[in-house]
Amino acid sequence: MKKSLLFTLFLVSGFRVFAQETFPVNGVQDQRPDLYAFTHATIFVNAETVLQNATLVIRGKKIESVGTAVQIPQGAVVTDLKGKFIYPAFIDAFTSYGLPEIKAGARSFRATPQFLSSKKGAYNWNEAIVPEYDAKSYFQVDEKKAADLRKLGFGAVNVVNRDGIARGTSAFVTLANGKENEVIANDRTSSNYSFSKGTSTQDYPSALMGCIALLRQTYYDVRWYKASANKTDFNISLDELNKQQTIPQIFEVDNVLDILRADKIGDEFGVQYIFKSGGDEYKRLDKVKATNGALIVPLNFPKPYEVEDPYEAMQINLSQLKNWELAPSNPGQLEKAGIKFSITSGDGQDFWENLRKAIDNGLSEKQALKALTETPAELLNVTDKVGSLKTGMYANFIITSANLFKKDNLILENWVQGQRLIVNNASQVDLRGLYNLKIESLPTVKLTFSGKSAFVNETSIQLDTVKAKPVVSRLNEMLNFNFSLKNLTKGNIALSGYISNNEPLQLKGTAVLADGKSVSWVADWTEAAKENQKSEDPKPEQALGTITYPFIAFGFKELPKAEKLLIKNVTVWTNEKEGKLENTDVLLDGGKIVQLGKNLSVSGAKEIDGTGKHLTAGIIDEHSHIAISRGINEGTQSVTSEVRIGDIINSEDINIYRQLAGGVTSSHILHGSANVIGGQTQLIKLRWGKSPEELKFENSDGFIKFALGENVKQANWGENQRYRFPQTRMGVEQVLVDAFQRAKEYQKQWDGYNKSKSGVAPRKDLELDALVEILNKKRFITCHSYVQSEINMLMHVADSMGFKVNTFTHILEGYKVADKIKAHGAAGSTFSDWWAYKMEVKDAIPYNGAIMHSTGLLVAFNSDDAEMARRLNQEAAKAVKYGDVSEEEAWKFVTLNPAKMLHVDNKVGSIKVGKDADVVLWSASPLSVYAKAEKTIVDGIVYFDIDRDKQLQADVKAERARIIQKMIDAKTKGEKTQKPMRELAFDYHCDSEYHFGGTESDADYNYRYGLEHKENQH
Structure with a gap:
């Protein structure tokens, strides 16, 4: 008792000031040893080592000793922590x-560029x-x-x-x-x-x-x-x-x-x-x-x-x-x-x-403690100072009333480098229990101190069946309370007193009766309060929903696998010299097209009835902007060939699933058209549920996006943005010439170094590396283009600088210069019938694709739009309407031709033995507005199935209903709630702007642009 009081009085004045060896002291220095011993505690040395009835000794800022047989140094201030716990802070x-x-x-969102x-x-x-x-x-x-x-x-x-x-x-x-x-x-x-x-x-x-x-x-x-x-x-x-x-x-x-x-x-x-x-x-x-x-x-x-x-x-x-x-x-x-992790407090x-x-x-208490102590110490290389309670380490520890993670536990004190912070007063004796209260001249009554915690007390006084709930105030060992019991006394009784003995507990003091008379009182502890004997109710196990891949609607609980599939009696659009094959069987196995023929019978194959249906190669979208995160344009400089779409692929985009539902199996994801030389592109396969890296089309050539026209000269950006060079179409030509001239000089530097192998290597420049790849025919250009003058200009620059343009995309005036494009060796990926949406497309016509095709140019139709990509089969059909292109040739506009443009026609784009099993089973002719993609298969895996989709829609509704009810239950139980906040998505186009700053996340960006994400509709 005396030790406890002494300890309290010694520390109430506040924190000790550390000895300051390099700072002068104005006055007399405090040379006290700061020596404390904590005895009879349960001490968690770390998450693995627990000592019962142990002692911790600290001297100054450090731990001097810890263990079950520690000798307490002479002069130490001792506090008894029987029933308490000590953990590393x-x-x-x-x-x-x-x-x-x-x-x-200081700059505003729309300020002049810096x-x-x-x-x-x-x-x-x-x-x-x-x-x-x-x-x-x-x-x-x-x-x-x-x-x-x-x-x-x-x-x-x-x-x-x-x-x-x-x-x-x-x-x-x-x-x-x-x-x-x-x-x-x-x-x-x-x-x-x-x-x-x-x-x-x-x-x-x-x-x-x-x-x-x-x-x-x-x-x-x-x-x-x-x-x-x-x-x-x-x-x-x-x-x-x-x-x-x-x-x-x-x-x-x-x-x-x-x-x-x-x-x-x-x-x-x-x-x-x-x-x-x-x-x-x-x-x-x-x-x-x-x-x-x-x-x-x-x-x-x-x-x-x-x-x-x-x-x-x-x-x-x-x-x-x-x-x-x-x-x-x-x-x-x-x-x-088995992933190593620590826990951060966040905002607290x-x-x-x-x-x-x-x-x-599911988190174990042991791992929780480790993640808050040892692991962060290990990650930061400070295990010699903190993270556990060992000799020589900082005196950083907490004292708790019970097991650290128990709901009614309290952190009593937190010691940091030997400094004490009282969180909940640990010097208070636990008063919970039953007492015999004897007030002089009055009958003995039962006094009960009860409560959830040893230090937050609810007090009741009982005589037979009569109860009173007095107001209690307490400061350390002193306490005051008053009550009124009709069966005991008239009026109110006020008691003041103190804890006179700890074992067994005894309280005593002075009572003031209703008539003002002062008498003595004493309360002797008899037994523990019944409330203390109650065990915590076991928590019912919470049923959690399953994780899906991707983690949005229509995700897979388990990723599908390739199967041996035999599609029977189907009309096959081969895109090869065989043309359309009626009543034909196609075998898919090991992710490849294995066999075509009639009346095939294959052991172990899953048969799919294709009667009355059509099988085609999967649609390939040569120009897409789906499945990316936080910006399609790095348009802040005229040349940004160092940026890569492959770095920002977003596997969680619902558009992947929607486009599978439209028969698309591959998409060429392009940088936008905000600058002359944009970023490196990424060809992906729509493997719904796979990770970003797993979406990438393996061993495909690298491409890069160039752009011409209104966007790159910032014609519609607003006057305060018109500072970046170039601001005219003729300036665009100079940017191209300058960029490739720098690339040639850069290549020469590296050639000289690689030849001599002496000195320091030239500085690696990611921007110029990509341009050198173009000059060396290792990276290929797809160029956003509209008017014939600029198309001619780029071909002239390419011829003079020694590179080729692989594809002109958009190219709505391609019909004017189709012969020159063919002679250059480029292809044209265009829109089917877009026109009149800005000045530079005023000469666009819906016959553009057919005219270019008739000159022998390789032609494709692309989307540049997440919604249009779901209906590229119908876009292909427009070539039949506008220009009388044959059905089979029109279908190649969205399958084989883009595969050729992207240099992957040896793998996809047609139905041929040995090619990847990227095929689509249609309910009718794919060029029909009534056709539906019933199965979309990539690498022999059915990623979209129209029947499974119906079940998924039902599953989504059921899952939503289940979780919503769970949320309502949580609110009923008193959990804090938040207002619904729509998580919005943004579908990019070539000219989509993006200003990425601060700590803005995908969700913040999407919300700022205020566009709706219709997740459950596809």
Whole structure:
């Protein structure tokens, strides 16, 4: 008792000030030893080691000893923690604690373009690359925020600048109060990155693919800068990045697909990132595990939506509903998958509620503790200081009233570097129990202290069947309460007193009766309160929905596999010299077309009756903009050949499924037309449910998007945007000549180096690398074009600079120069009948495709539109209407001809033995407006089936109804809710603008553009 009181009195004055060896003291120095011993506690040394009835001794900032046979040093202040628990204080590996608030740049959304950095000094050319940012130089102790984090159980944090793509170094600090030099435990903990340009006011990059390209180029520049012994300039940013490569590398991402994108960069440059994730890794768990990267996971579980109103419920798509249900299972699923992860506090709101929710959904308590202590310490290389309770480590620990993760547990105290923060007063004795209360001259009555916690008490006094609930106030060992019992006394009785003995408990003091008379009273403990004997009700297991691939409506619970399929008695449009074959059988096996013939019989094959139906090669869309994330245009510079559509493929786009329903099996995903030389394109197969990398068409040639016309000279961008060169059509020619001249000189530099193999290699330039590939016939051009003068100009530039144009796309005046295009060796991918939608298409005619075809030009019809792509079979039919193209030749406009343009006609585009089994079974002639794609098969896998689709529609409705009811139940039980927020999608076109900045995510961007995502309609 005396020790406990002494301990309390010793510390009530506040925190001790640390000894400051390098700072002078004005006055007498405090030389007290700061020596404390905590006895009889259950001590979690770490998640694996638990000591019963153990002692922890701390001296100053450090742990002196811990164990079950520790000798308490002379002079130590001792506190008895019998029945209490001690755990290592938590560590947050990703916070902005103590750093200045990030303020957005001064430029407005539609301000005049800024091409170069406005930052003064010898820094990187781009403001989003700020590796020179050093968190320790900006860090300031924030006592209020530190106290808030300590109340949650945290004792140390990694301080990260969240502004920019390359963000500089973080610092590891404790949450103690004092001077900054006293709490910084590691001044360079990690080097930090993201896909967000942050507050940079430069235009470039404006899209996700630009952010990726900028980071890749920066890594190459870092290598070149390090290797260049005789530098012609000094670059602070590159110098700093070189110095940071040996410390942990943390990459902040928005979602699971961004983890895969960042990991791809890491693989390219031999960097293993730690991913600060978005909390949705469960959606692609196998892919996340394959990255070998550890995670810093937030507990930002979405609140249930208010869905009682059926109309409001319709605003929420299935992916949002399922994420609400499954997000709390994310930590548990990571644990089961064996993925290393730590937990971050995020904004701190609902931290403990969500942590316990994660435990209820599969996360073990052991792993939860590890993810809050040892793992973040390991990730940040500070295991010698924090993360467990061992001799010599910081005295960072929490004292709890019960098991840490028990619902009624309280964090009593949080000690950081030997500083004490009282969260809930641990010095209070647990009064819960039954007592005999004897007030002088009055009969003995039963006194009951009861409550859910040892330190938040509800008090009742009982005489026979009469109960009273007095008002109780308590300060440490002192207490006051009053009551009135009719059977005992008239009027009110007020009692004041103190705890006179701990074992057994005895309370005593003075009572003031209703008549004002003062008498003594005493209460002796007799037994534990009945409430204390109640065990927690076991939680019923929550039935969770299944994860689908992709994680939106119509996803697969299990990805389909290739089958041996025999399609019987079907009309086959071969696109080969055999033409159309009636009543023919086609065998698909191993992802290939194996056999064509009549009356085939194949053992083990699944037969499909094709009677009255038509089988064609899958449609190939030569010009598409589906399935990408956060921007189709990097239009901030005239030449952006360094950016790659392949870096931003979005496998979760519903348009993949919709276009499968329209018979499309491959799509050529293009950069937009905002600049003269745009980005590298990506040909994909529509393998619904596969990951972004798995969508890519294997071993296909690389292409790149060029553009001419109104878009590239910014004719319709607004006057405040008309600063980027070129601003005229003749300027476009100069951009092309200049770009290829630079590429030739660049190639010459590399040729000289490769020949001599001496000196330092030239600086690798991703922009020029792509142009050199064009000159070397390793990358091919598809060019957005309209008017004949510019088509002629580009062919002239190509001939003079030594390259070829592979495809003119759009090319609505192609009919005027079809002979010249053929002579150049280019093809034409056009619209079927678009015209009059802007000035430069005023001469467009619907006979364009037929006329070009009649000259012997290779012609295709493309979509450039997510909706049109679902009906490309009908677009092909327009060639029959406008120009009398034969049906078989018209069908080639969307199958074999685009395959030839994309150099994959040896694999797809026709039905021929040995080619990929990318075929479509139609209900009628594919050129008919009544035709429906009944089965769309890619690589021998049925990715769309019209009968299965009906079942999927029913499944979607049932799943929505189930989760909505679950949300209503959650609200009824008292969970906080949120208003429905429609998650919107944006279908891109060639001229779609995108300004990517700050920390904007896909959802933020989609919402800002305000376009509807009709997920359940296809």
